[in-house]
Amino acid sequence: xxxxxxxxxxxxxxxxxxxxxxxxxxxxxxxxxxxxxxxxxxxxxxxxxxxxxxxxxxxxxxxxxxxxxxxxxxxxxxxxxxxxxxxxxxxxxxxxxxxxxxxxxxxxxxxxx
Amino acid sequence: xxxxxxxxxxxxxxxxxxxxxxxxxxxxxxxxxxxxxxxxxxxxxxxxxxxxxxxxxxxxxxxxxxxxxxxxxxxxxxxxxxxxxxxxxxxxxxxxxxxxxxxxxxxxxxxxxxxxxxxxxxxxxxxxxxxxxxxxxxxxxxxxxxxxxxxxxxxxxxxxxxxxxxxxxxxxxxxxxxxxxxxxxxxxxxxxxxxxxxxxxxxxxxxxxxxxxxxxxxxxxxxxxxx
Numbered sequence: 001x002x003x004x005x006x007x008x009x010x011x012x013x014x015x016x017x018x019x020x021x022x023x024x025x026x027x028x029x030x031x032x033x034x035x036x037x038x039x040x041x042x043x044x045x046x047x048x049x050x051x052x053x054x055x056x057x058x059x060x061x062x063x064x065x066x067x068x069x070x071x072x073x074x075x076x077x078x079x080x081x082x083x084x085x086x087x088x089x090x091x092x093x094x095x096x097x098x099x100x101x102x103x104x105x106x107x108x109x110x111x112x113x
Numbered sequence: 114x115x116x117x118x119x120x121x122x123x124x125x126x127x128x129x130x131x132x133x134x135x136x137x138x139x140x141x142x143x144x145x146x147x148x149x150x151x152x153x154x155x156x157x158x159x160x161x162x163x164x165x166x167x168x169x170x171x172x173x174x175x176x177x178x179x180x181x182x183x184x185x186x187x188x189x190x191x192x193x194x195x196x197x198x199x200x201x202x203x204x205x206x207x208x209x210x211x212x213x214x215x216x217x218x219x220x221x222x223x224x225x226x227x228x229x230x231x232x233x234x235x236x237x238x239x240x241x242x243x244x245x246x247x248x249x250x251x252x253x254x255x256x257x258x259x260x261x262x263x264x265x266x267x268x269x270x271x272x273x274x275x276x277x278x279x280x281x282x283x284x285x286x287x288x289x290x291x292x293x294x295x296x297x298x299x300x301x302x303x304x305x306x307x308x309x310x311x312x313x314x315x316x317x318x319x320x321x322x323x324x325x326x327x328x329x330x331x332x333x334x335x336x337x338x339x340x
Contacts, residue, residue: 005143012139016132023128045143052146059152060169064178067170068185071246075192078330082196085334 004051011044026095028087032080039073165308166239174244175312179301183286186319190283193326196333204332207263216262227255235320239309245282245316249323256328267332275325282322285315 018037025031043066050062088094157169157177164172174182231251238244259266289311290300298304303311 008143009140012136012143015139016136019135020125020128020132023132024125048143049146050152052152057154057169059154060157060173061153061178063170064173065181067174067246068181071185072188074327075189075330078334079192079195081334082199086199 002052004048006048007051008045008048011041011046011048013041014038014044015041017041026097028084028094028096029081032077032084035080036073036077039069039076043069163305163308165303165305165310165312168238168240168242170242171238171244171312175315176303176308179286179289179315182319183283183290183301186282186286186322189323189326189330190279193279193329196329200333204267206265206267207260212263220258220262220264223258224255227251227258231255235316238316239313245320245323248320249327252320252324253327253331256324257331260328260332275329278322278325279329280322282319282326285318285322289315 015038018034018039018041021034022031022038025034046062046066046069047058050058050060050066052059084094157173160177161167161169161172164176166172166176231248234243234251235245235248236243238248256266286301289303293302294300
């Protein structure tokens with residue numbers, strides 16, 4: 001297995017780790033981070049794919065897409081974090097849903113934080 | 114050890130099989146990609162002399178797929194606009210009292226180097242990895258340094274100037290597209306003899322715009338000034 005295929009496979013795994021976290025978590029900031037991790041996995045897949053088409057240089061189109069994607073991801077993350085902060089400032093909460101969810105879903109170690 | 118409550122465990126257990134199936138499908142798709150294809154490398158190589166630049170990634174970003182880059186700049190403009198609306202404008206400058214010898218010393222030494230590298234990276238874009246986005250990121254970092262060190266930086270970009278700078282990048286692409294259409298070409302289709310100049314003008318404008326957009330994003334994400 002060539003090394004760039006390992007990158008692609010690693011990208012898939014990173015994407016899945018982020019996706020799993022997105023499904024399993026409820027803390028808003030961690031959801032934003034999970035989304036960001038999924039994005040990073042996608043970029044690694046694209047970079048790995050670009051190297052598959054090396055002739056002799058990697059395919060510039062996926063590289064350009066990654067560059068574009070990084071900037072868009074940064075914008076999305078910044079916007080999401082700003083919205084989470086605003087939500088927290090207004091309500092004092094870090095979870096969506098009924099207000100009892102905050103207590104029920106906060107891990108024991110973070111209760112007093 | 115963190116306690117996982119039933120309410121957290123349930124979506125995890127339900128999601129796990131789905132994610133596993135998706136993972137297998139994705140890895141199989143990767144494995145099934147043809148090994149001897151050349152992707153778009155060949156197509157880009159053939160058209161590179163018409164692109165007006167010599168670096169293939171820049172050629173893709175600002176010529177062959179300029180539409181993507183245009184929309185990317187617009188996405189950032191939308192994000193910056195929402196941030197400014199949420200904050201009702203830029204944060205006020207920090208009091209100069211927060212300035213101390215270490216931050217001032219750091220800013221004084223770093224900023225000239227940052228400026229130099231940013232200009233170099235912008236010019237490098239036509240022939241190597243670099244260009245408006247990398248340059249804009251460096252300059253925005255410089256602006257953030259100034260902001261954190263308590264220099265009156267947000268006062269420099271307020272009101273009309275802020276709006277003009279924010280929209281300049283998207284407007285440059287729009288103008289290039291309109292001029293192209295007016296001259297009988299398709300939108301964002303650059304004739305080979307003017308492509309280089311057009312890309313350079315767009316890159317410089319986008320770089321200016323990006324500095325302000327990224328600066329707005331970074332400053333707006335800071336915890337200060339929240340109610």
